Amino acid sequence: MQAKDVQLNTEVQGLLDQVNALYPGKVSVSFISDQQVGFVRHDQAQQVKVGDDIVIQVADLTAPNYTAAHELVHLLMVLSGFPQVFFSLTTGQPQLDEQLMIMGTELYDIVSHVVVVKEQQKHQLITDEIKQLYLNGVTATLKPEPTPVDDEMTLRTLTLLDALVFFGTGDQAVMDQFERDYPISLAAAKKLYAIITEKPVTSPFSLRRNVVKLFKAFDEQLEAWHLPALHNTEFTTLSSVLSQRQLGLEVKQVFEFYHSDMHEKTTQRRAYVGINRTDQQNAFVLPAPAPKEDSPEYFTKYYNLTVEELFKQLKMPYILR
Incomplete structure (x- = not known):
């Protein structure tokens, strides 16, 4: 399959139409690569502002409709009045700023994914095949936990927390695999998952509340591991x-x-x-x-x-x- 041959299916086209009904400029989807890595991951698409328009660029064709839809739902949430994150502060260290912005955005996105996943399920976009491709994405991202643990615990915990939002905790085969490969970070991710799902995200207010809860709980987890806290409650404007x-x-x-x-x-x-x-x-x-x-x-x-x-x-x- 080549990028030029990809057609949006009717569900995703419907989402694109919904977005365009709300956005004052034009939103389009562009497939910019023929690459097919064999897994799905949320970094395979991005929103690019072109003048007053937005182009959703999909850089991998493993599951083009799923990937485009994921980005469209994120955009739909913003256009529907869900909170956003902004970064107006600098530590004076560009590299540290960049890391903090990535982490703050990632935590915010994970809570947003509670809504995104529901919406994608509603549009029949999360099939068994997509679940397998998502799982492939987790294993492509994470090495199993070594003993003693290494410096990738933060990445593992974030990735697994996002995976719990995607799979829920009821898929025993997936949970067994995570338990086997990432026991410590899975335990941390489960604790965080319980916090962000304790109350459902049904409104902009409840999304914001859960983002703040996650900012705080994630710092507590980092500190428990004697890692530096991110201080998103101060660094990230919500x-x-x-x-x-x-x-x-x-x-x-x-x-x-x-x-x-x-x-x-x-x-x-x-x-x-x-x-x-x-x-x-x-x-x-x-x-x-x-x-x-x-x-x-x-x-x-x-x-x-x-x-x-x-x-x-x-x-x-x-x-x-």
């Missing part, structure tokens, strides 16, 4: 889901400003992170004032705005609950 009442409250009632050691990317000045008082999650980032603006009033004026006024001023998207 869209706020607010009620009409909260929008009318003063900023200081809903958020507190936390003086971060990190810098705001655009200005390169020290950052103040707007932390949600309820769950301690980064909701927006303000740069420290320029020297000539530096006065106690600088923050007082922000604190006294309503939440709606502040978000408008920052051009920060939010979701109405």
Whole structure:
């Protein structure tokens, strides 16, 4: 099979039509490679912005419809008002920033996959063949756990957590294989899976709640393994889901400003992170004032705005609950 021969099936075409009905530009799917690696993995497609349009580029033809649909559902979620992640902070170390962004996005995506998988099942896109190809993707990504464990425990745990979202915990053959090859990381992934499935994702609010829970629980797991925590509750900005009442409250009632050691990317000045008082999650980032603006009033004026006024001023998207 060659890229030029691939046709979207009716289910995936339907998803593409749904996305185009919501997106102001044009969304298209492009198969950009003839490669067929024999497994599916979520890095086989990406969204590329071309002017006002979005092209979903699929770089592997092992399961082109499944892979395109996966990306389309992610896009559909954003267009339907589910929270997104943003990265406005820098540690001053580009490589570390990159790693933190990848990890923050991965954790957010895993929670999103709870919705994506359900949607793909609804469209009959997860067949026994796809399940096998997904399993092939896990084994292609992960080496079995050595004794003593190596430095790939984080990757194993993330990959297995995502696999639990995909398979659930009821497929005994898959669970037995994971148990045999990755006993320690599977135990960690199961704990995290229980946390993110304790309450169903039925709305933008519940998705956001589960993302924050996972950010915190994943750090706890890393610390239990004496690995450095990611601090996604500070580093990663997650869209706020607010009620009409909260929008009318003063900023200081809903958020507190936390003086971060990190810098705001655009200005390169020290950052103040707007932390949600309820769950301690980064909701927006303000740069420290320029020297000539530096006065106690600088923050007082922000604190006294309503939440709606502040978000408008920052051009920060939010979701109405």
